[in-house]
Amino acid sequence: MKRLLPLLPSSSGESPALSPEDKYVPIRLDSVQNNTELDFDLYLENSKNGRKRLYRSRDLVFQDKHRERLLENNVSVLFISRDDVDKYYAYVESHLGTLVSNPDVVPKEKASILYETSIHRIHQILEDPERPENIDRSLVLVDHTIYFLINEERALESLLETMSFDYSTYTHSMNVCALSVLLAQRHGIDDQETLKVLGIGGLLHDVGKSKINPDVLFKKGPLNNDEWKLIKEHPAIGYDLLKAHELIPKRSLSPVRHHHERSDGSGYPDGLPEESIDILASIVRVSDIFDAITTNRCYKKAAPAFEALNIMKDEMKSKRDKEIFQDFIMLLGPKRSKEMLLSH
Ligand SMILES: [Fe+2]
Numbered sequence: 001m002k003r004l005l006p007l008l009p010s011s012s013g014e015s016p017a018l019s020p021e022d023k024y025v026p027i028r029l030d031s032v033q034n035n036t037e038l039d040f041d042l043y044l045e046n047s048k049n050g051r052k053r054l055y056r057s058r059d060l061v062f063q064d065k066h067r068e069r070l071l072e073n074n075v076s077v078l079f080i081s082r083d084d085v086d087k088y089y090a091y092v093e094s095h096l097g098t099l100v101s102n103p104d105v106v107p108k109e110k111a112s113i114l115y116e117t118s119i120h121r122i123h124q125i126l127e128d129p130e131r132p133e134n135i136d137r138s139l140v141l142v143d144h145t146i147y148f149l150i151n152e153e154r155a156l157e158s159l160l161e162t163m164s165f166d167y168s169t170y171t172h173s174m175n176v177c178a179l180s181v182l183l184a185q186r187h188g189i190d191d192q193e194t195l196k197v198l199g200i201g202g203l204l205h206d207v208g209k210s211k212i213n214p215d216v217l218f219k220k221g222p223l224n225n226d227e228w229k230l231i232k233e234h235p236a237i238g239y240d241l242l243k244a245h246e247l248i249p250k251r252s253l254s255p256v257r258h259h260h261e262r263s264d265g266s267g268y269p270d271g272l273p274e275e276s277i278d279i280l281a282s283i284v285r286v287s288d289i290f291d292a293i294t295t296n297r298c299y300k301k302a303a304p305a306f307e308a309l310n311i312m313k314d315e316m317k318s319k320r321d322k323e324i325f326q327d328f329i330m331l332l333g334p335k336r337s338k339e340m341l342l343s344h
């Protein structure tokens with residue numbers, strides 16, 4: 001099943017997938033937990049004419065018998081009113097712990113719900129990065145994502161199937177968060193606290209883009225010098241936005257500020273030499289480059305994974321970069337990646 005709940009329209013210039021006329025939006029049955037009270041109405045779709053009818057009113061407890069009956073009737077998708085989208089996500093966020101540890105839900109479904117919920121939260125963050133509640137909630141999301149990545153055997157496959165390869169800052173943020181955590185594990189970092197610090201940094205690494213003029217950020221043609229200068233400010237802007245936030249671990253700010261630094265000191269914003277770049281920033285950098293190359297952008301089509309790896313190979317010059325890159329190839333699958341690299 002594809003990504004269900006589309007993004008809300010945004011003022012950032014990124015295209016919304018949900019048209020304002022859609023009065024109802026689909027949700028997954030698995031995102032509704034047994035014995036919980038919902039504060040949104042549930043609707044069912046008439047398969048013949050597509051009309052929605054009220055199935056359960058808000059404030060009623062959803063129970064196993066309801067799920068069973070729906071499944072008996074082959075219903076795995078329900079609908080909610082568009083007006084209830086924020087309430088729905090608040091509900092899903094507060095029950096993510098139950099979802100990710102539920103053995104009856106298949107990994108692909110967990111990955112999809114995590115992904116959709118994270119994207120909604122990132123959307124809120126980028127709309128209003130100064131609002132502490134948005135950041136607080138994103139930290140909880142990272143916790144659940146890491147639990148899923150660590151405990152689910154098919155986490156990577158499920159996520160790769162779920163990830164959107166149409167670029168938006170929202171999907172990109174979540175892709176980079178998940179890829180960075182998996183890459184760090186490959187690289188031998190398995191301390192959960194460090195993975196969490198990294199996941200937060202990965203999720204928020206481009207938060208500074210919320211303050212960049214969308215006309216420049218989404219420009220289709222080549223950028224002039226002044227526009228490049230503006231774009232290059234996003235890591236420092238992101239750092240400034242987040243540094244005063246009490247709950248963000250200080251080390252999570254390294255990937256935010258330094259994910260565009262390069263080992264030879266030619267990166268931005270600080271032009272740091274490799275020994276001064278936190279390894280967590282280097283890990284986010286590799287995931288960031290990969291995701292940027294392999295997703296469709298307004299000005300270019302996505303490159304296939306093998307081409308991305310070839311482009312990256314030229315970027316990864318220092319010993320540290322090469323080691324991380326090697327682990328990235330292993331992460332994607334040594335056999336597949338090797339074939340990709342050798343054949344080109
Ligand atoms: Fe960036």
Ligand SMILES: [Fe+2]
Nearest residue numbers: 172205206288
């Ligand atoms: Fe990025």
